Amino acid sequence: MRAATGTDRILGGVLLVLGVAVAGEATTFDVLFLTDPVGPKALPLAAAAILVGSGALLAIRPGLGGGWPRPGTLLRMAGAVATFSAYAALLAPLGFVLATTATVASLSILFGGPWKRSVVVAAALSVALWYLFVWLLGLPLPLGAVWGASWMR
Amino acid sequence: MGGVVDALTHLAGGFGIALQPLNLLLAFAGVFVGTFVGMLPGIGPINAIAILIPITFATGLSPASALILMAGIYYGSQYGNSISTILLNVPGTASAVVTALDGHAMTRAGRGGPALAMAAIASFAGGTVSIFFLVFFAPLLAEWAIRFGPAEYFALMVFAFAALSSLAGGSLVKGLAATALGLLLATVGLDPNSAIPRYTFGQIKLLDGMDFVVVTIGLFAVSEVLQLLEETERGQAVTRGFGRVMVTLRELLTSLGAMVRGSVLGFLVGVLPGAGGTIASFLAYSTEQRVSDRTGTFGKGDIRGVAAPEAANNAAANGAMIPLLTLGVPGSGTTAVLLGALLGLGVTPGPLLITEEPDLFWGLAASMYVGNVFLLLLNLPLVGLFVRALTLPRWFLLPGVAALSFVAVYAVNQSPFDLVLMTGFGVAGYFLRRTGVPLAPIILGLVLGPLMEKSLRRAMSLSGGEWEILFSSPIAVTLWLLAAASLVGPPLLARRIRTRAAASTPTRTPPG
Numbered sequence: 001m002r003a004a005t006g007t008d009r010i011l012g013g014v015l016l017v018l019g020v021a022v023a024g025e026a027t028t029f030d031v032l033f034l035t036d037p038v039g040p041k042a043l044p045l046a047a048a049a050i051l052v053g054s055g056a057l058l059a060i061r062p063g064l065g066g067g068w069p070r071p072g073t074l075l076r077m078a079g080a081v082a083t084f085s086a087y088a089a090l091l092a093p094l095g096f097v098l099a100t101t102a103t104v105a106s107l108s109i110l111f112g113g114p115w116k117r118s119v120v121v122a123a124a125l126s127v128a129l130w131y132l133f134v135w136l137l138g139l140p141l142p143l144g145a146v147w148g149a150s151w152m153r
Numbered sequence: 154m155g156g157v158v159d160a161l162t163h164l165a166g167g168f169g170i171a172l173q174p175l176n177l178l179l180a181f182a183g184v185f186v187g188t189f190v191g192m193l194p195g196i197g198p199i200n201a202i203a204i205l206i207p208i209t210f211a212t213g214l215s216p217a218s219a220l221i222l223m224a225g226i227y228y229g230s231q232y233g234n235s236i237s238t239i240l241l242n243v244p245g246t247a248s249a250v251v252t253a254l255d256g257h258a259m260t261r262a263g264r265g266g267p268a269l270a271m272a273a274i275a276s277f278a279g280g281t282v283s284i285f286f287l288v289f290f291a292p293l294l295a296e297w298a299i300r301f302g303p304a305e306y307f308a309l310m311v312f313a314f315a316a317l318s319s320l321a322g323g324s325l326v327k328g329l330a331a332t333a334l335g336l337l338l339a340t341v342g343l344d345p346n347s348a349i350p351r352y353t354f355g356q357i358k359l360l361d362g363m364d365f366v367v368v369t370i371g372l373f374a375v376s377e378v379l380q381l382l383e384e385t386e387r388g389q390a391v392t393r394g395f396g397r398v399m400v401t402l403r404e405l406l407t408s409l410g411a412m413v414r415g416s417v418l419g420f421l422v423g424v425l426p427g428a429g430g431t432i433a434s435f436l437a438y439s440t441e442q443r444v445s446d447r448t449g450t451f452g453k454g455d456i457r458g459v460a461a462p463e464a465a466n467n468a469a470a471n472g473a474m475i476p477l478l479t480l481g482v483p484g485s486g487t488t489a490v491l492l493g494a495l496l497g498l499g500v501t502p503g504p505l506l507i508t509e510e511p512d513l514f515w516g517l518a519a520s521m522y523v524g525n526v527f528l529l530l531l532n533l534p535l536v537g538l539f540v541r542a543l544t545l546p547r548w549f550l551l552p553g554v555a556a557l558s559f560v561a562v563y564a565v566n567q568s569p570f571d572l573v574l575m576t577g578f579g580v581a582g583y584f585l586r587r588t589g590v591p592l593a594p595i596i597l598g599l600v601l602g603p604l605m606e607k608s609l610r611r612a613m614s615l616s617g618g619e620w621e622i623l624f625s626s627p628i629a630v631t632l633w634l635l636a637a638a639s640l641v642g643p644p645l646l647a648r649r650i651r652t653r654a655a656a657s658t659p660t661r662t663p664p665g
């Protein structure tokens with residue numbers, strides 16, 4: 001990792017923009033009659049002020065940061081984020097066991113696991129978690145719309 | 154005064170609750186699972202608690218039993234952190250950094266076993282000493298805290314934020330930015346006073362606000378998984394021979410002073426908001442070095458260098474429970490997560506908790522102690538098992554932790570939308586970590602934000618809009634001064650800690 005001032009400048013810029021956007025949105029919090037002397041705008045505006053102030057400071061006087069990961073690593077991270085997002089989308093239609101198996105197996109492979117064993121471990125884990133939560137702890141996990149019938153019970 | 158006698162009577166009643174078979178079982182399960190998850194490289198205590206707590210909710214246990222399970226997880230995860238610190242030199246929290254100095258040196262010398270045993274014994278000593286302090290101080294502080302009005306609460310929270318921002322590690326500017334981000338997240342949803350939506354962008358699912366479990370798991374656990382993807386190639390090399398997990402009588406006796414000093418120091422520092430555990434373990438270590446390092450063995454595998462910070466760390470963890478339980482104001486990321494959990498269980502910590510729900514309060518105090526005993530009795534024989542688990546490859550362990558996180562997040566609202574939010578917070582958390590922004594103040598801001606805003610608005614309503622009310626009582630003025638002092642003073646101290654710690658410890662940034 002290369003040390004650079006770039007990360008602090010980027011962070012400062014992001015905080016600055018976020019602070020301004022937050023403050024802008026806060027000005028739309030209009031109430032018909034004032035319920036209290038402070039109102040709903042005060043805390044968001046105070047937080048926005050801190051964000052703008054700290055963002056500006058970081059952008060002007062950055063410290064040394066750690067730099068960014070290599071492209072190959074970034075790609076694997078993007079893969080992990082895609083896997084997480086896919087899980088959110090697939091959980092209801094595919095059901096807990098299948099969606100979790102697919103996600104855990106993909107993550108294992110991203111972590112360098114051999115793919116066959118990754119799938120087996122992921123499937124075993126998903127079924128174990130299903131029985132632990134649904135049967136033992138009574139937490140309703142989605143069964144999966146595509147299956148229609150409740151064959152798992 | 155009868156207060157202490159009352160406290161002891163209630164504590165006895167608390168033990169009656171904690172020693173019920175189901176609760177004993179829960180304490181054991183909590184300690185065991187907590188140790189396991191807290192031990193995983195990079196996961197650490199705050200992740201362990203954040204992941205396991207929603208699962209606690211899902212079980213439908215009574216509040217008292219759920220608290221006992223949580224206390225077990227809290228302690229177990231701290232000890233698990235010590236295991237990976239001592240054996241692998243991977244401290245999961247900043248507070249464990251000094252334990253690595255002598256602990257890992259002992260491992261390299263083939264004496265990891267005694268180091269692990271000493272960590273457990275010292276943690277137990279810290280827990281024992283601090284439980285006495287808790288019994289005496291908590292009722293006193295609660296009596297005093299009843300006089301807190303909204304203005305005093307507001308000032309207290311400003312103090313907590315100021316202290317954590319400057320102590321959480323990294324720069325003060327980044328700490329303050331993190332606090333602001335947390336406060337901002339706290340405002341998402343319907344404003345309770347005026348009933349207008351804030352920052353919901355028309356999303357009905359955001360009207361209830363951000364759930365702290367979703368935010369915590371996203372920021373800490375998911376971002377950790379992303380961070381660990383950078384390091385997959387490096388396997389975990391656990392030193393094979395580490396000796397028996399036991400200390401000799403002589404080692405125990407020479408470490409006695411270190412444990413007592415560490416415990417008292419740790420507790421006193423732990424009561425203050427901010428990075429209690431970190432400052433406590435550092436102070437305990439440097440004090441011990443000054444007091445008893447006559448031959449220059451500290452840093453080269455001196456067992457007292459493990460005993461002092463471990464006792465202090467655990468005592469500080471108990472000390473931090475005092476402001477959390479009596480004032481309802483946590484001073485660290487981990488206690489903020491605990492506060493979120495308590496609120497989720499329908500328990501509102503504050504000065505009235507001791508008098509109105511003595512069963513709960515003293516049951517928790519007792520179960521904290523039972524958790525400590527379990528740590529000592531069960532972890533010593535089981536350490537071999539935990540160590541073997543540490544040698545499992547990452548592709549096997551980490552996706553499993555991720556799956557548990559998914560279940561935890563899904564359990565909150567049974568909504569896939571929360572999983573999307575979690576992923577978003579994971580990416581944000583990774584970016585923040587990369588740029589050196591501490592994550593703990595975000596959680597504190599999120600959990601305390603609503604309370605802070607409510608206090609401010611109530612105070613201002615009482616005074617009819619006069620700002621002077623915020624500075625009108627001696628308590629409030631003292632708290633404002635403390636807040637100012639914690640913004641100015643600790644960065645100097647923290648700089649000393651960083652230079653000392655950087656001299657001989659790993660470079661990985663701990664997540665809390």
